[in-house]
């Protein structure tokens with residue numbers, strides 16, 4: 001058993017992977033044979049991920065605010081606290097806050113054999129975000 005007592009710093013989301021200000025807390029990290037990775041992610045209004053995929057898919061659980069999510073080719077969906085979204089392995093998608101609201105979610109996934117959690121693509125344009 002290992003207890004991490006509020007000892008992991010909140011880190012800003014990398015500019016290559018996000019538009020706008022995003023802050024990430026690590027909830028669970030892969031270790032040994034365990035592949036689970038979980039993060040609490042806070043998006044400021046208008047902030048969102050870039051387009052990306054996850055090798056083994058991803059579940060997000062919205063805990064606060066109002067968000068947006070979209071899979072490639074689908075409509076921009078409104079997501080709210082209590083909503084759970086699963087993205088299929090390899091499915092191109094993005095997730096983020098509404099334009100005028102914060103959004104927080106817990107993101108959960110399993111990394112691949114090499115420890116990769118995502119493949120990052122283009123940023124979500126304002127046109128795509130507002131569509």
Ligand code: MN
Nearest residue numbers: 052054058087
């Ligand atoms: Mn994702």
